[in-house]
Amino acid sequence: MKPLRKCTRCGKEAHTIDELSLFEKQKTGLHGHRNRCLECNNILAKEHYHANPDYYKAQRLARKDWIHEYNHRYYQEHISYFRDYEADPIRVAKKRMLDKRYNQQRKAERHRQVFKSRSRSPYRSSW
Ligand SMILES: [Zn+2]
Numbered sequence: 001m002k003p004l005r006k007c008t009r010c011g012k013e014a015h016t017i018d019e020l021s022l023f024e025k026q027k028t029g030l031h032g033h034r035n036r037c038l039e040c041n042n043i044l045a046k047e048h049y050h051a052n053p054d055y056y057k058a059q060r061l062a063r064k065d066w067i068h069e070y071n072h073r074y075y076q077e078h079i080s081y082f083r084d085y086e087a088d089p090i091r092v093a094k095k096r097m098l099d100k101r102y103n104q105q106r107k108a109e110r111h112r113q114v115f116k117s118r119s120r121s122p123y124r125s126s127w
Pocket of ligand 1: 037
């Protein structure tokens with residue numbers, strides 16, 4: 001039987017829809033997937049990353065610039081809002097309190113997750 005998709009790099013074949021999920025998605029591709037499995041795609045992406053450090057550095061910088069510019073523009077467009085906001089000490093204090101609470105919750109959540117992953121570790125279950 002002809003496979004639905006076959007990886008051009010390692011030759012892995014997908015015969016079922018389940019197996020297709022191991023291939024990289026591509027809307028225009030046959031059955032909505034590329035003929036490259038995720039494993040090979042990761043390897044190739046890493047190789048590309050190390051072979052083209054300047055390209056990725058430029059992309060990172062461009063993104064940073066874009067975010068900076070976006071924030072700046074947003075601030076300029078909503079400057080009256082921010083001015084009002086900063087002029088109101090109660091609102092500023094409220095926001096600070098909420099930010100603090102949010103950060104504490106995040107910290108607790110991270111701590112819980114670390115604990116959970118540790119208790120599930122195979123090293124633990126063996127003793
Ligand atoms: Zn492959």
